[in-house]
Amino acid sequence: MDNSTSYKTKQRDQILDCLIRNKDHHITADEIMSVLERDNTPVGRTTVYRYLDKLISQGSVRKFFIEGGKRACYQYMDQNEACSEHYHLKCVGCGQLFHLKCEYLDELDSHIIDHHSFKVDHSKTVLYGCCGDCAKKTGRNQK
Amino acid sequence: MDNSTSYKTKQRDQILDCLIRNKDHHITADEIMSVLERDNTPVGRTTVYRYLDKLISQGSVRKFFIEGGKRACYQYMDQNEACSEHYHLKCVGCGQLFHLKCEYLDELDSHIIDHHSFKVDHSKTVLYGCCGDCAKKTGRNQK
DNA sequence: TTGCGTGCAAAGGTTTTGCATGGCA
DNA sequence: TGCCATGCAAAACCTTTGCACGCAA
Numbered sequence: 491m492d493n494s495t496s497y498k499t500k501q502r503d504q505i506l507d508c509l510i511r512n513k514d515h516h517i518t519a520d521e522i523m524s525v526l527e528r529d530n531t532p533v534g535r536t537t538v539y540r541y542l543d544k545l546i547s548q549g550s551v552r553k554f555f556i557e558g559g560k561r562a563c564y565q566y567m568d569q570n571e572a573c574s575e576h577y578h579l580k581c582v583g584c585g586q587l588f589h590l591k592c593e594y595l596d597e598l599d600s601h602i603i604d605h606h607s608f609k610v611d612h613s614k615t616v617l618y619g620c621c622g623d624c625a626k627k628t629g630r631n632q633k
Numbered sequence: 634m635d636n637s638t639s640y641k642t643k644q645r646d647q648i649l650d651c652l653i654r655n656k657d658h659h660i661t662a663d664e665i666m667s668v669l670e671r672d673n674t675p676v677g678r679t680t681v682y683r684y685l686d687k688l689i690s691q692g693s694v695r696k697f698f699i700e701g702g703k704r705a706c707y708q709y710m711d712q713n714e715a716c717s718e719h720y721h722l723k724c725v726g727c728g729q730l731f732h733l734k735c736e737y738l739d740e741l742d743s744h745i746i747d748h749h750s751f752k753v754d755h756s757k758t759v760l761y762g763c764c765g766d767c768a769k770k771t772g773r774n775q776k
Numbered sequence: 777t778t779g780c781g782t783g784c785a786a787a788g789g790t791t792t793t794g795c796a797t798g799g800c801a
Numbered sequence: 802t803g804c805c806a807t808g809c810a811a812a813a814c815c816t817t818t819g820c821a822c823g824c825a826a
């Protein structure tokens with residue numbers, strides 16, 4: 491992934507901290523900058539992008555594309571969650587990410603390999619849709 | 634979706650034809666322009682983007698983001714396939730799109746609604762991974 | 777004839793790069 | 802001290818917009 495030596499800096503701590511504080515939902519590069527600016531700990535744009543890339547290649551952060559891909563969003567993925575082993579749901583309404591730890595879903599992979607000769611990559615796959623809370627708010631029946 | 638009147642033009646025919654000829658895999662806006670240029674029927678960049686948007690809002694074309702979202706790709710979706718009713722697999726190796734028409738997968742939606750209170754939107758969801766052919770080529774065992 | 781479609785040029789917004797300076801270990 | 806990290810400014814990139822002209826119906 492990334493074997494180069496890496497220094498611990500104030501800026502990186504702040505970026506990572508901001509991502510962790512927002513681990514339930516995605517956040518844009520611009521939003522990270524705004525948050526840090528409000529906290530009176532501004533970080534340069536270049537640094538944000540470069541560190542995000544680093545975190546992505548390490549697997550600590552995932553990049554999402556919402557609204558037809560107009561904007562890139564980033565979200566912290568807890569290493570302890572073993573995210574490569576399960577599916578993820580992302581609500582297009584509120585942006586919340588759900589970790590789908592579930593036996594039924596685990597069988598899905600075997601089914602797809604056996605019947606469709608295809609190996610799903612969980613690190614690249616996200617199921618988009620609408621969560622229960624958002625369905626209630628919009629008054630739409632989920633089924 | 635799109636109720637405005639719409640003219641049939643040479644350019645649109647060419648763009649659509651190009652997309653249909655490439656319906657098995659995604660293609661970028663730039664590639665569409667290159668193909669049409671090679672065919673000695675060049676179409677302006679603006680026209681390509683504007684017509685793609687139109688096709689997307691009609692549901693005839695889907696937009697994908699590959700390679701970490703650096704480039705937007707487009708792919709024709711046959712209306713007769715009833716794509717909103719099934720899942721799709723996209724191979725990150727060859728770009729091929731597979732329509733997952735399968736009873737087992739149909740049950741998946743009910744499971745996710747019942748057990749996870751989440752309604753998956755098939756028009757926004759793509760399962761990324763590696764297809765059988767690409768797995769053979771790279772010599773990697775799928776399981 | 778009407779008004780949608782086209783395409784050039786320019787603008788727009790996000791992300792990346794070059795390079796000199798700063799700071800961790 | 803040796804590298805890696807930072808951040809400004811500028812570039813690169815893809816996509817959208819303004820506008821005058823063209824063309825389908």
